[in-house]
Amino acid sequence: MAITDDVLVVGGGIAACTAALSAAETGARVRLLAHKKSTLRQASGLVDVLGYASGEGPFSDPYAGINSLPGDHPYRVVGEDGICEGLRIFDDAVGDAYQGGHTDSNALVATHGGAVKPTARYPKSVAPGLASATGDMLLVGFEGLTDFDAPVAADHIEAGGVPFGVRGITVSFPRSFRSDAKVTRFAKALDRDEEVTGGTVRSVLADTVGDELDDEARVGFPAMLGDDHDEEVRDELTDRLGVPVFEVPTGPPSLLGLKLEDMLFDALDEAGVRISSGNPAVDFEASDGRIETVLVDQKSRMTPYQADQIVLATGGLVGKGLDSDREHVTEPVFGCHVPHPADRYEWSAPEAFGNHAFARFGVVPDDELRPTAEGGNPHFENLRAAGGVVGGADVAREKSASGVSLATGAVAGRLAGEEASQ
């Protein structure tokens, strides 16, 4: 017996979650079908909408650059309204854990490498570290946590021309762990305020940093200040240091990304979205230009999932929503057309941060976000696409990754939900 829903969203990242939430808002019965955990656990947890386009930027207004994006960019399909719809769904899902929704302007957030980047939504714990806030900054890194080199990050931020001083120090964490300990282990020690020589983890850390504090007005740590009790940890360190404490988004594995993933999945539960995870969609059956069944590989058997409408949100080359060999780029589940130069040498530019064609690989959507075949007609009447699997955006250069996922997810999910209820 096939499992039957109104809307089936294939994928488990920010695009899939947004599509499922958006479809659920229409009253449709929605299922999210995710293979593995999304790339959010590697991501910074920041939500970038648009920082740069056509050599211009950083934009203080993320909507300012939309018209200078290429005509096949997903933002040109969903428009400013689609972006607002995606941000509204995101804001509803995360509540006051994120900030930035009070304004249409980008914030400038310092990241672990010392880059200051334009972003539209950022975790509350990051807020005191914004480049728009005033006051000199002390950045604190930990011996053994090589991902965040505070003195180097401080030099980079200052070199970027910020209107305040930045200094970086490296201290030892009050409790020692194995050299391969994960960032979550540091966070748990702070959550539990574990006993250590000279006091507890929080008190000893505050004393160590307090001794180093000159007259800086705020102190930034890598994003590992607690997991379940993060607010309590930040409040205690702030009290003890006498200045606001903030987190600097870090690279993988990212606690801020993990927390965002948890929030999105909690929102799916609340919205009544059914979740099937752990197995990939691998094939489908279609008839009369419509997908009838999606086949999921559950190790020893293929399980059929049926839905009136399908949203493909399996990510780009990183999320495995796109596949490539030496000659071809493919969309592996539904076989949608992914245009790419025949000559592989044209897939990338010589410079590392150049204008790479591969960065824009993906399915080509029509104006209802349905992936199209080479001739421009939709492959299937009831298949839409969202997020990294959609081509046309160079999200790393534009600083638009999560924004594209939110906007296309919101629009694809809404259209799928509306269509299913007709």
Ligand SMILES: Cc1cc2nc3c(=O)[nH]c(=O)nc-3n(C[C@H](O)[C@H](O)[C@H](O)COP(=O)(O)OP(=O)(O)OC[C@H]3O[C@@H](n4cnc5c(N)ncnc54)[C@H](O)[C@@H]3O)c2cc1C
């Ligand atoms: C290291 C890193 C840092 C980032 N930093 C930022 C940042 O600072 N700001 C920002 O805005 N964005 C950032 N992003 C991007 C953002 O987190 C998302 O990766 C991006 O928006 C794409 O999201 P997505 O949902 O389309 O795809 P993904 O997050 O890639 O998710 C794809 C999902 O689909 C599932 N899937 C794939 N194939 C199948 C299948 N056959 N069947 C079922 N499920 C399948 C995967 O298991 C996964 O759950 C970063 C990403 C990475 C990797």
